[in-house]
Amino acid sequence: MRTGVNREDPAPRAQPVIKWAGGKRQLIDRYREFFPARFNAYHEPFLGGGAVFFHLIPPVSFLSDSNEELINMYLVIQNKVDQLIEDLSRHKNDRDYYYQIRSLDVRTLTDVQRASRLIYLNKTCYNGLYRVNRRGEFNVPFGKYKRPRFLDVDSLLAANRVLQRAVLMAGDFEMVLENARPGDFVYLDPPYYPVSRTSGFTDFTDRSFSAKDHERLSRTFDELAGRGCLVMLSNSDTPFVRELYAGYRRGIISLTANRPINSRADKRGPVGELIVCSWIK
Ligand SMILES: C[S@@+](CC[C@H](N)C(=O)[O-])C[C@H]1O[C@@H](n2cnc3c(N)ncnc32)[C@H](O)[C@@H]1O
Structure with a gap:
């Protein structure tokens, strides 16, 4: 039996070791109130800079990303x-x-x-x-x-300490289905669905994340929620994304963030952003 997380425990201070496009470091204060208070294992299959992992520092974590250099x-x-x-x-x-x-x-x-x-x-x-x-x-x-x-x-030493308790894997996000159990917390932070045709940002790896991948991800979300996992997703606030998660109407929460991902001033500006929490009914 895995033990639940108690976020009152003193934990070694660790932070993301690299800056990553779409990183959630600046948004942790906005996200904090939505993280579940207790859960068993933690899963983050779009790890990137790992801002949420380094904030939560859970005792048992499964961390992955399709970017092999990053996982290495x-x-x-x-x-x-x-x-x-x-x-x-x-x-x-x-x-x-x-x-x-x-x-x-x-x-x-x-x-x-x-x-x-x-x-x-x-x-x-x-x-x-x-x-x-x-x-x-x-x-x-x-x-x-x-x-x-x-x-x-x-x-690096702080990250080394907290990573001792993590299982790291390179690969597609669907891998999460192999390890996630009821009561686990799964945080999904894919490359965002583009707000407009020109704002697509899929340069994280040499493969892009298509609309079909977003549909595949929503099916993964459903399967995880159906098995009793606490699932949280971040994405752009677009009709396409809202439609994919329409079944979780009360769990869709809109957040608006100013995220300077793009160096071109005309493409910066506030990006409508939402989270979906499977357990908010
Ligand atoms: C928005 S970033 C995650 C940012 C992260 N939450 C942070 O705080 O830095 C999305 C990540 O998804 C990864 N990715 C893209 N396609 C993927 C796939 N099919 N399966 C798993 N990871 C994927 C990218 O390599 C990238 O690191």
């Missing part, structure tokens, strides 16, 4: 943090060096070197984003920051 980074933080710190300490904040690291073929690197490269690029690139082209190559330009913090030992 968390596995290295979990299991080889000392080697990672050593490797990160070799990096330099220099334009030519940045492009040299960016051009490396990850297939020729060790797991520690890949994790170190991802953190270094995330902290030194323009706008701190992870973006790849169609060939899966990281393509963000150098960020010209004065003192980027690519080696943050305290943050």
Whole structure:
């Protein structure tokens, strides 16, 4: 029998180690009141920067993402943090060096070197984003920051501590169906359904998240809710998304957030945003 979460427990302070597009770090205060007070295991199959995981720090977690570089980074933080710190300490904040690291073929690197490269690029690139082209190559330009913090030992050690209690996997979100049990909390934060044709943001991996994927996700939501999981989803506030979750009418809560994901000023602005909570009836 798994134990319930008591959020009064003192927990080691840990925070997201990388900045991630669509990251929920700035929204935690808005989300906090909606998280269930008690649950068994925690599942986050669109992990990204893991803002919700690092906020909740649950005793038992299943964390996954389709981005293999990202999951490799968390596995290295979990299991080889000392080697990672050593490797990160070799990096330099220099334009030519940045492009040299960016051009490396990850297939020729060790797991520690890949994790170190991802953190270094995330902290030194323009706008701190992870973006790849169609060939899966990281393509963000150098960020010209004065003192980027690519080696943050305290943050890595704190993440290492809390990740000891997590199971990490790379793969599609439907994997969550294999492990989630009644009473578990599942937080779903997919790439958002685009508000308009031009605002689509699907550069997290080399594959995009289509309308069909959103439909598949809503069926996964239904199946999890039907088996007694506490399921929470974040998405854009659009008629398409509202229609997909129409069966949870009372559980659909609209939030509005100012999320500077895009560097182009004309595409910033408030994005209508909602959450769906399966247990609010
Ligand atoms: C909005 S981000 C999650 C942000 C995260 N909540 C945070 O606070 O940083 C969406 C994530 O979904 C991942 N993703 C895209 N398609 C996926 C799929 N089919 N299955 C699992 N993860 C997927 C992306 O790699 C990305 O990390």
